[in-house]
Amino acid sequence: MTAQSVGHAELKTRARERDEDNLKLKAENEALGQKRDRDAQITAAVNRDWTAVQPHLDNVLRETNVVLVQQRDVLMKDLDQAHRKNDDLQKLTQGLMEKQEDSESSNVAKLEKEQQELVQLRVRVSALGKAAEQADIQRKRLEHVRRAENRGRELKFEPGNDKLRAKAKALELTCNDMKPKIAKLQAVVQRARRTREAFVHRWDEIKRLTYSTHKEQQLLAALAEIVNEELLE
Incomplete structure (x- = not known):
């Protein structure tokens, strides 16, 4: 085969490949046109x-x-009310704390005074009780003497018996005088209790109210945080 025939064959091959490429391009262009029409x-x-x-x-x-906008206005109004209520609660809490401190100091002083009075009353009641016991002993001795006299018995008293009877009588009168005072002291003790x-x-x-106010402040703070998050969203 000569060089010329080889060259013609290559040209034919290239022409055929070009025709095939052209057919492919034409088909692709038609497909693109159809796609463009569909789009x-x-x-x-x-x-x-x-x-x-x-x-x-x-x-x-x-x-x-x-x-x-309406919901935002409502939330802003609720938030404003929550802030005002929180301020009122803070003022109330401050007032309660101040009142609690004043009441605590006043009541502590009052209790200390009452405790001192109770101690003094207990000492006095104890002394009166001992005096009453001694008076009761003397009264029993006096009753024994009187019963002996009523039965007509002749008793030989020792020199100190007259003094003993007089002392027993005086103790009995003292005991009778002390009964109203003892009752009054018992009433004072009951009142102090x-x-x-x-x-x-x-x-x-006061402690319960303080705890309740603290819990309400926590709830208001949580509500304010939720409202702020919703407004930010």
Whole structure:
């Protein structure tokens, strides 16, 4: 085979490959054209749908915006009220703490005074009790003497018996005089006990109110934090 025939064969091969490439490009161009037509149809359909839906979406957005503004105003109002209530609670807590300190110091001084009075009363009651016991012993001795006299017995008294009888009589009178005082002292002791119980009850009530106020402050702080997060969102 000559060089010329080889050159013609190569040219034919290249021409055939070029024709095949051209056919492929033509097919691809046709496919792209069809795809472009489909995309144009889809775009037109989407535009028609958007044109139909857009007024409704605008209305929904406007209504949603109005609702959000109203909710924001309500939340701001609630937050403002929560801040005011928190301020009131802080003032109330401060007042309670000051009142608690004043009441505590006053009641402690009062209790100390009452305790001192109770100690003194106990000493006096103990002394009166011992005196009453001695008077009762002397009274029993005197009754024994009187019963002997009533039975007509002749008793030989020793020189100190007259003094003993006089002392027993005096102790009996003293005991009778002391009975109202003892009753009065017992009433004072009972009143002091009731005062102490009332103070303990008031103290427990103040602690309960302080704890309740603290819990309410924690709840308000949590509510304020939630409202702030919603406003930020």
